[in-house]
Structure formats: C-alpha cells, structure tokens
Amino acid sequence: MYRPSEPEGQALRLEKRFERPHSRRGSLLDLLPAGKEATDPQPHEVPALAPVVAQSPSIAEPEPSRVSEYLPGLPLLGSIGIDHIVAWLRDSLRWIVLALVVCVAGALGYAMMATPRYTVYTDIVVDPSNLNVVSDDVFMNNPQRDAQLLEVESKLRTLTSRNVLERVIRKLRLTQDPEYVKPTPLSMLTALFASQDAKAGKELAVMRALSERVEARREERSFVVVLKVWSEAPDKAVMLADAIVDAFEAELFQSAAESAGRVAENLNARLDELRRSVTDAEKKVEDFRRINGLQSANGELVSNQLSGELNSQVLEAQQRFIQAETRYKQMSAALAQGQAARASVFESADMTNLRQQFNTVQQQIGSMQLTYGERHPRLAAARSERATLEAAINQEARRIAERAKADFDRERSALDALRVKANDEISNVFTDNEAQVHLRDLERDARTKAAVYETHLARAQQITQRQQIDTTNVRVISRAMPPESRSWPPRTVILLIAGAVAGLAIGVTVALTLGLWRFVRGHQRATT
Structure with a gap:
C-alpha cells in the first residue's frame, strides 16, 4: 500500500x-x-x-x-500460497518433530502405565414363562408378547441391581480387594478406628466401582441377555461374571420365595379368622339342634323315622283289629244261630275233643235207631249224652267267643293308642320340619365357611411348599471365557500409531499457526 x-x-x-x-x-x-x-x-x-x-x-x-478495521489481517489471507505454507512448515520443523516425539512418548507411557481391562461376556436366556411345577402357581404367565418383553426387561434390571451386586461383594469380599479399594499407607491404621458410617461408605464406593464394570443388554428380537463384565485380570473377570449370574439366580429365587411367603403369611393370618368363623357356625348348628330336639340318624331326623315306624305299627294294628273284629262277629253269628258245633271259627283243643265225642255219639244214636228203635233205653242214654256234649260245645264256643271279644277289645285299644301317638308324632314332625328349614340354612352357612377354610388351608400349605421350589426359567447358554487379549487400552503398536498421527497433526497445526502469525506481524510492521 x-x-x-x-x-x-x-x-x-x-x-x-x-x-x-x-x-x-x-x-x-x-x-x-x-x-x-x-x-x-x-x-x-x-x-x-x-x-x-x-x-x-x-x-x-x-x-x-x-x-479492515475489525479484521486488519483478513485481506492478507488471499495472498497466502503454497510456498508460504511450505516455508512455514520448514521453519517450524523442530516443533513438528517435538510434538511427534512427545505424543509418541505419551502413547508409549500410557500403554505401559495404563490399567488393563479384560472384558468377558456371558449369554443368558431369560424365559418369561416360568417352569410349571405347581398346577395352580402363585404367579401367572402372560402370553402377550409385550408383557413378556417387559418381564424380561425387569429381570434384566435385576441382573445389574444393587441387591445382586451386594451379594457379589459379600461373596467375593470385594471390600478387601485392592482393585476396588486402593490401599494407602494409613489404611491399616484408619481401619482400626473406622466407624460404621465409614464402612458403609467403603461398601458404597465398591458398589459404584463394580456397577461401572458391569453392563447388561438384551439382544434384539430374543430373550437372550448379554452380560458384560470387565476387570484388571482375566480370571477375576470370569469369576465376577459367574458370581453375578449365581447371585442373579439366587435373587430371582429369593424374590419369588419372599412373594410366596408374603402370600402364605397373609393366608395363615386369615386362617385363624376363618377357623373361628367355622367353629362358630358349627356351634350354632349344634345349639339349634339341641334346643329344638332335632336328632338325626343316618342323615334323617329321628322324629321322621319315629313317625314312619308309628305309621307302620298303626297299619299292622289296624290289620290285627280287623281280623279280631271279623272273627268275633263270625263267632257271635254262629252262637246266635246255634251253629257252634259245626262252625269252624271256634278252634281249640277242647272244642276239637268235644266235636269228636259229639260225632261219635251222633253215629251211635243213628245206629241204635236202626237197631233198637226209638224207645230203647240205650238210645235215651245216648241222646242224654249228646245233649250234654252239645251244652259243653256251646259253653266252649261261648268261652272262645269271649276270648275273641277280649282280643278284639285289646286290638281296638292298641289301635286307638297308636293312632293318638302317631298323630302326636306327626305334629312333632311338622314342627321339626319347620325348624329344619332354619337348620339347613345354618348347616349351609357352616359348610360354605368350612369349604372356604379348607381351600385356604390347602392353598397356604401349597404355597408354603412352593417357597422351597425354584421355578425361574433362567439358563446360561454361554459361560464367560478368559479373553485372549485386553479390551483396553489397545495394543501398543496401535497406540504408537495413534500418538504419531496426533503428534504430527498437533505439530503441523502449531507450525501453520506460528507461520500465519509471523506473516501478519511482518505485514503490520512493513505498513507502519
């Protein structure tokens, strides 16, 4: 200018x-x-x-x-050419070499001093459908796809949960592992005077360190969960992965057992109330039976059975009464007609004797009339004997008739007594039937409560046994294997190459920046 x-x-x-x-x-x-x-x-x-x-x-x-006022050096950028850039790189070659050496040395130092990481992977199949060990299990299986995925995701969160990690920390004693708790010169001394809060803080620090080394994800369109664990030693990484899987299975079993235990505890608490309710209902039934005299035998009231028996006895007494009445009437008619000697209704041993004697005398009289005539003395004596026998037969017939009348009166009295008793028992049956309506209501209530109690009792015992059964369907399909090489940092050759590239980029950037700054400063001096 x-x-x-x-x-x-x-x-x-x-x-x-x-x-x-x-x-x-x-x-x-x-x-x-x-x-x-x-x-x-x-x-x-x-x-x-x-x-x-x-x-x-x-x-x-x-x-x-x-x-030009705000950016005085901006118009000069258009005059920069390739020769300026080459000259700037040549003038700042020492800075490029220095940056290259420093970055390569830093990469080599990092490769030698960095803590190595060894990563292992474990494949686990988390089937949302649990094993069907119990026909009527506490937990229901949802066949919907979304619900199954949600259940798998929930178990995936359980895999890396604090409960699982606490089990691993206690099992492997990670609070005493120098990888998680860096020892200091005063660590032994401070451990003697450490309070409970300090120990809890130490466990929390180990928990955080372990949670950073554990990662789990679910493979897409499957129930396979991949557990990723890294440690500073390959064997320890495998041991951590196996311990986490074991703790995960134990946590799922404990969770299911605790859930079943809570259900069983609630059922047992309910059982006492149900037992008292059943006892009260059955006591009401027995008290009502005792107050109303409702005795039962073979599932039937005694009053009904007694009424049936009385009715049968009344029928039998009525038949006997009819027979006695008929016999007495026949005897009375035979006596009135003078047919006692020939009537078959008069039956007795004496009557049979007298009839035989009468028939014999009658035969003798007939033969004497043919032989001796009507006025023979022997015929008169025979006729006198026949009259005596007729009088004896009539007397025996009257005696049998009197006995038949006594039987008739007795059967009529027995029939009347049975009828009265049967009528009284029928009224008792009606009263008992009316009371039995309320009794059946009480028995129905008692049976219902007893059925509910028995169902809860069986269910409580079943769930109590269910606590001892592991039905979680979790299977490890690929155990963790020791890795062949570390996952971090990368190999030393790769770090050296990356350091060289970074150093070269930094050196070139510094060289160009210095060259541009000198170019602008030189122009400003020339113009002033």
Whole structure:
C-alpha cells in the first residue's frame, strides 16, 4: 500500500513484495474486498461473481473500511500460497518433530502405565414363562408378547441391581480387594478406628466401582441377555461374571420365595379368622339342634323315622283289629244261630275233643235207631249224652267267643293308642320340619365357611411348599471365557500409531499457526 509520507521507492518495493503473481491459484478470499483500492476486480479474478453477490438481497456486506478495521489481517489471507505454507512448515520443523516425539512418548507411557481391562461376556436366556411345577402357581404367565418383553426387561434390571451386586461383594469380599479399594499407607491404621458410617461408605464406593464394570443388554428380537463384565485380570473377570449370574439366580429365587411367603403369611393370618368363623357356625348348628330336639340318624331326623315306624305299627294294628273284629262277629253269628258245633271259627283243643265225642255219639244214636228203635233205653242214654256234649260245645264256643271279644277289645285299644301317638308324632314332625328349614340354612352357612377354610388351608400349605421350589426359567447358554487379549487400552503398536498421527497433526497445526502469525506481524510492521 502506498502512502504519501513514505518514499516512493519504498512504496514500490512493498507493492512488489506483496503483489500476488498471476500464475498462482486463486482462493475464495480473493472475493473479499481488501480496501478501497480492491473494489475493482483484477484481470485474473472472475468478474461474474461480483454481480451474484451484489444481487443477493439477504447478504448485507459490511463496508470495506469496517472489515479492515475489525479484521486488519483478513485481506492478507488471499495472498497466502503454497510456498508460504511450505516455508512455514520448514521453519517450524523442530516443533513438528517435538510434538511427534512427545505424543509418541505419551502413547508409549500410557500403554505401559495404563490399567488393563479384560472384558468377558456371558449369554443368558431369560424365559418369561416360568417352569410349571405347581398346577395352580402363585404367579401367572402372560402370553402377550409385550408383557413378556417387559418381564424380561425387569429381570434384566435385576441382573445389574444393587441387591445382586451386594451379594457379589459379600461373596467375593470385594471390600478387601485392592482393585476396588486402593490401599494407602494409613489404611491399616484408619481401619482400626473406622466407624460404621465409614464402612458403609467403603461398601458404597465398591458398589459404584463394580456397577461401572458391569453392563447388561438384551439382544434384539430374543430373550437372550448379554452380560458384560470387565476387570484388571482375566480370571477375576470370569469369576465376577459367574458370581453375578449365581447371585442373579439366587435373587430371582429369593424374590419369588419372599412373594410366596408374603402370600402364605397373609393366608395363615386369615386362617385363624376363618377357623373361628367355622367353629362358630358349627356351634350354632349344634345349639339349634339341641334346643329344638332335632336328632338325626343316618342323615334323617329321628322324629321322621319315629313317625314312619308309628305309621307302620298303626297299619299292622289296624290289620290285627280287623281280623279280631271279623272273627268275633263270625263267632257271635254262629252262637246266635246255634251253629257252634259245626262252625269252624271256634278252634281249640277242647272244642276239637268235644266235636269228636259229639260225632261219635251222633253215629251211635243213628245206629241204635236202626237197631233198637226209638224207645230203647240205650238210645235215651245216648241222646242224654249228646245233649250234654252239645251244652259243653256251646259253653266252649261261648268261652272262645269271649276270648275273641277280649282280643278284639285289646286290638281296638292298641289301635286307638297308636293312632293318638302317631298323630302326636306327626305334629312333632311338622314342627321339626319347620325348624329344619332354619337348620339347613345354618348347616349351609357352616359348610360354605368350612369349604372356604379348607381351600385356604390347602392353598397356604401349597404355597408354603412352593417357597422351597425354584421355578425361574433362567439358563446360561454361554459361560464367560478368559479373553485372549485386553479390551483396553489397545495394543501398543496401535497406540504408537495413534500418538504419531496426533503428534504430527498437533505439530503441523502449531507450525501453520506460528507461520500465519509471523506473516501478519511482518505485514503490520512493513505498513507502519
């Protein structure tokens, strides 16, 4: 740039120094105005870009004087060429080498001093459908796909939960492992005076460190869960993975057992109330029976059985009464008609004797009448004997008739007594039947309560036994194997290559930055 106060020769030399050769390749910075003298396009610039920028209504270019005022070195960027960059890199070669050496040395030191990590993987199948050991289990299996995935995700969270990690910490004694608790010179002394809060804080620190080393995820479109665990030693990583899987299975079993235990405890608490309710209901039944005299035998009331028996006895007594009445009437008719000797209704041993004697005498009289005549003395004696026998037969018939009348009166009295007793028992049956309606209601209530109690009792015993059965369907399909190499840091060769690339990039950046800064500073000194 030319100034009137400067000598003409010096101004010409500066213009020649900062003049850009026409043979160089242009850049986008050529489009920016360098000042009032740069408003006109040079012959080597593309004149078509100026109207496009000028016609854009959304771009408001600042005035050239304001751009130069805020960014005085911006117009000089257009004059930077490849030779300047090469020169800057050559001048700052020592910085590039230094950065390269430092980064390579840092990568080598990190590879030698960094704590190695060995990662192992365990594949677990978490089937949402538990084993069907008990026909009527406490937990229901939902066949819906979304619900099954939610259950698997819940168990996935359980795999890395605090309860599982606490089991692992207690089992492996990780609070005494130097990998998780870095020992210090005063650690032995502070352990003697450590309070309970300090020990809890130590366990919490181990818990956090372990949770950072454990990760679990579910494979897409499957029930397979991948457990990722890393440690500073490959054998310890495998041991941690196995311990976490064992703790996970134990936690699932304990969770199911505790849930079943809570249900069984609630049922047992309910059983006492149900037992008292059943006892009260059965006591009401027995008290009602005793108060109303409702005795039963073979599932039937005694009053009903007695009434049935009385009715049978009444029928039998009625039959005997009819027979006695008929016999007595026949005897009375035979006595009235004088047919006692020939009537078969009169039956007795004496009557049979007398009839035989009468028949014998009658035969003798008949034969005597044919032999001796009507006036023979022997015939008169026989006829006298026949009359005596007839009188004896009539007397025996009257005696039998009197005995038949006594039997008739006795059967009639027995029949009347049985009828009275049967009628009384029928009224008792009606009363007992009415009372039995309420009794059946009480028995129904007692049976219902007893059924509920027996169901709860059987269920409580079944769930109590269910606590001892592990029905979780969790299977390990791929156990953790010791890794062949560490997962972090990468191999030393890779770290050295990365350090070299980073050092070279940093060195080149520093060289370009220093060269640009010198270029701008030199131009400012030349213009002043």
